[in-house]
Amino acid sequence: MTKIHKFVSLKDLHTFKLPYQADAVVELTAAEDLPSLADDYYVLGEGSNTIFTTDFSRTVLKVGIKGYECSETENSFELRVGAGENWHDLVRKTLDADMPGLENLALIPGSVGAAPVQNIGAYGVEVSEFIRTVEAWDREQHEFVLFSQKQCCFAYRDSLFKQHAGRYVITHVNFSLSKNWRAQLSYGALSSVPGDASAKTIMKAVVAIRNSKLPNPKVLPNAGSFFKNPVIPRQQLQGLLERFPDMPYYPVDDMQVKVAAGWLIDQLGLKGFSCGGVSVHDKQALVLVNKGEASGEELLTLAKEITSRVKTRFAIELEIEVRIMGEKELINA
Ligand SMILES: Cc1cc2nc3c(=O)[nH]c(=O)nc-3n(C[C@H](O)[C@H](O)[C@H](O)COP(=O)(O)OP(=O)(O)OC[C@H]3O[C@@H](n4cnc5c(N)ncnc54)[C@H](O)[C@@H]3O)c2cc1C
Structure with missing residues (x-):
């Protein structure tokens, strides 16, 4: 059930961990609750790309919609994932289930719902390659909308959702992972990975490189x-x-x-x-x-x-x- 909390510390809601608070935080757990919420909020996932530099005198809508459904066609695995799922957990889960594709995007912090916003990318791969549709709540038109991949206007670290910042609340992302998988090893840092490596091996290499290069926000905000x-x-x-x-x-x-x-x-x-x-x-x-x-x-x-x-x-x-x-x-x- 969606919950409202008053005067909440934002320290643990963003990875830079500045010591400020918000007037209120709404923890959204079901898309159906969106039409009845007072529409004066800032949409937040896991706060790994957001820094609160002072107390926030409005409401933060923390998207916590969970859920993971999977089906398959002859050529692909089709996933419907709640925006509040953790991105890296999704990468791990798909690889554990022998559904390769997302391995180069391992360990990118944040939520599934924020991934389309800036079209997250790493090691020669962008998430837009795997997105079939995005489900969202349109705060201007007061209706649920479904965007095709093309309508999302994905570009380098950019999308419709970034261009119209704040207008849409992404509730679910639908992914299509091709069964005709090929390793993407063109990016320099992955050139030492053997060409016949499995997706899981590639994920491990990506995780090791990232851990050696980037500070872990849990250790050093x-x-x-x-x-x-x-x-x-x-x-x-x-x-x-x-x-x-x-x-x-x-x-x-x-x-x-x-x-x-x-x-x-x-x-x-x-x-x-x-x-x-x-x-x-x-x-x-x-x-x-x-x-x-x-x-x-x-x-x-x-x-x-x-x-x-x-x-x-x-x-x-x-x-x-x-x-x-x-x-x-x-x-x-
Ligand atoms: C150590 C580190 C490494 C990183 N490496 C990479 C990298 O390799 N590649 C890369 O692309 N990014 C990288 N990032 C950036 C970050 O991981 C991504 O931007 C990620 O998608 C942010 O997710 P979040 O849930 O934390 O977003 P937040 O910070 O919570 O939100 C980011 C933006 O998305 C909006 N938003 C969030 N959820 C929703 C939703 N459900 N509906 C609509 N809008 C929403 C917010 O309003 C905000 O504008 C890195 C960040 C860190 C800290």
């Missing part, structure tokens, strides 16, 4: 990549390469390239750089960590300092990837 990798015109790249010949970049199209935000921050010697209780991770410059007792103000000051130094040195404007929450709403929408 963080929200993953804090900044987006900036996209710049090729013309600007030429000038930068003359000054920084080692700068890594990846083509986006004929006109633009993507540069690695972590590399830019690292070049400034900012690994380990702190503002109060918030610090640039000492191994992964793209990740900011809460060393304990951090405040929202310290986080925003550090983010501003990094952005300003990157701008001065490289003339590149960094954009924050994580959803930063102010007192009433997103402040980096």
Whole structure:
């Protein structure tokens, strides 16, 4: 049953673990309850891509809809999964049941319902490849809607749900896992995995790589990549390469390239750089960590300092990837 709690600490509801509270938290366990809820809430999954930088004077709707149904056709396994299921548990469950496909996306923190929002991706694979439809509640039209894969407008870390932030509450995601499975090992870090490896072996390799590279939010609170990798015109790249010949970049199209935000921050010697209780991770410059007792103000000051130094040195404007929450709403929408 959906439950409403008043004045709830948000510390354990987001992985950066800042010590603020929300006026109320509604724990949503059934999609059918959505039409009768007062419509003034921020939708939250597991809070691994959201940071509360102050007390939140509205309601947080924590999506906890559970459920996992599985059927099969001649060519595929079809899954209907509740938005409140944990993403990595789903990956494990499918592989335990000999339904390969999601192995490259293992250990990405968060809920199933948030996965389509930014089209989670890792090691050469995006979740959109496996999504058949998404079920959601439309807060503007007050109706349940079903989006086909095409209607979700998936792109790199983007979707309809991100473009219309807050409009839809995803209740269930329907996946289709092809029985004609092929390992995806094209991504550099997985090149040492043998071509005939099973999906479970690939998952283990992905988990090992991730554990060696990224701080575990349960041990060192963080929200993953804090900044987006900036996209710049090729013309600007030429000038930068003359000054920084080692700068890594990846083509986006004929006109633009993507540069690695972590590399830019690292070049400034900012690994380990702190503002109060918030610090640039000492191994992964793209990740900011809460060393304990951090405040929202310290986080925003550090983010501003990094952005300003990157701008001065490289003339590149960094954009924050994580959803930063102010007192009433997103402040980096
Ligand atoms: C250590 C670490 C590593 C990470 N690595 C990766 C990675 O490799 N690849 C990657 O893509 N991401 C990565 N992330 C980011 C994060 O895991 C994803 O963005 C994930 O999908 C967030 O899930 P969540 O449930 O925690 O979302 P939340 O932070 O709770 O919410 C994120 C956004 O989705 C919205 N949302 C959440 N649930 C719903 C719903 N049911 N309906 C509608 N909107 C909803 C929220 O309003 C918010 O805008 C990483 C994060 C961490 C901390």
